[in-house]
Amino acid sequence: MEKKEKxxxxxxxxxxxxxxxxxxxxxxxxxxxxxxIWGWLVFVASISQFVMIRMNVxxxxxxxxxxxxxxxxxxxxxxxxQEKKQRVKTYVDWIMKYVGIxxxxxxxxxxxxxxxxxxxxxxxxxxxxxxxxxxSGASIKFKPIIIGGIINWILCxxxxxxxxxxxxxxxxxxxxxxxxxxxxxxxxKFENLKS
Amino acid sequence: MNLMFKxxxxxxxxxxxxxxxxxxxxxxxxxxxxxxxxxxxxAGNLSVQLSKLAEEEYISVTKSFRDNYPLTTCKVxxxxxxxxxxxxxxxxxxxxxx
Numbered sequence: 390m391e392k393k394e395k396x397x398x399x400x401x402x403x404x405x406x407x408x409x410x411x412x413x414x415x416x417x418x419x420x421x422x423x424x425x426i427w428g429w430l431v432f433v434a435s436i437s438q439f440v441m442i443r444m445n446v447x448x449x450x451x452x453x454x455x456x457x458x459x460x461x462x463x464x465x466x467x468x469x470x471q472e473k474k475q476r477v478k479t480y481v482d483w484i485m486k487y488v489g490i491x492x493x494x495x496x497x498x499x500x501x502x503x504x505x506x507x508x509x510x511x512x513x514x515x516x517x518x519x520x521x522x523x524x525s526g527a528s529i530k531f532k533p534i535i536i537g538g539i540i541n542w543i544l545c546x547x548x549x550x551x552x553x554x555x556x557x558x559x560x561x562x563x564x565x566x567x568x569x570x571x572x573x574x575x576x577x578k579f580e581n582l583k584s
Numbered sequence: 585m586n587l588m589f590k591x592x593x594x595x596x597x598x599x600x601x602x603x604x605x606x607x608x609x610x611x612x613x614x615x616x617x618x619x620x621x622x623x624x625x626x627a628g629n630l631s632v633q634l635s636k637l638a639e640e641e642y643i644s645v646t647k648s649f650r651d652n653y654p655l656t657t658c659k660v661x662x663x664x665x666x667x668x669x670x671x672x673x674x675x676x677x678x679x680x681x682x
């Protein structure tokens with residue numbers, strides 16, 4: 390079965406190693422879906438809550454109640470489909486998975502204990518967002534997302550000094566600057582790479 | 585001077601096996617079809633070389649199923665990483681002495 394191979398010279402060996410490593414290093418997953426879906430869902434949920442508060446609607450958190458489980462379901466379905474398609478797992482994929490789980494756990498704790506945090510749940514959400522964006526952006530070496538993380542932290546600190554109503558608007562701008570804009574930039578980057 | 589050169593590991597000093605190891609060293613794990621595409625090899629030859637690397641315990645091969653199709657996944661072992669590192673540093677000494 391084995392073909393007789395020609396003997397490699399040392400230089401050829403070196404070139405082969407370099408070529409293979411750089412070709413495997415190009416392997417990058419387009420993760421923009423996660424930033425975009427969460428960015429848009431949180432944006433819509435927070436704007437709708439702001440509008441409903443202004444209109445004195447009692448169930449002003451309704452958007453969150455519907456959109457967040459929908460986002461979770463979409464994330465699970467999408468990541469399962471992606472895993473099936475993926476023929477290679479890089480170390481970045483591996484780190485991203487664990488960073489994602491850590492993010493979900495932290496977010497769950499903040500959301501579940503909102504009543505204990507009282508007025509400061511929104512700043513804490515931005516703190517958790519900042520952490521995820523900063524670390525995940527660094528793992529995929531994409532600066533706009535790292536900057537988005539820093540913006541989320543700055544807005545987190547700023548929002549402590551405002552009323553809840555304004556905090557909601559700050560949150561909407563935090564996801565616009567941290568998720569939606571960088572997410573679209575990431576998507577464009579992959580689309581340009583493909584073409 | 586030639587006596588100063590360490591012999592290059594014959595398991596790695598082969599085009600396809602070296603290509604497989606170079607790919608696997610850069611990723612966490614890879615499927616058979618991915619290795620086939622990257623190394624530009626035939627399925628038969630690739631299987632033979634993967635078995636050789638697995639025999640030496642340089643890689644671990646996991647066989648499973650996905651949607652009723654057999655799926656072979658490979659990843660480099662600690663022994664494989666060490667052998668690859670040694671191979672590269674020996675290679676460096678060859679090239680720098682030239």
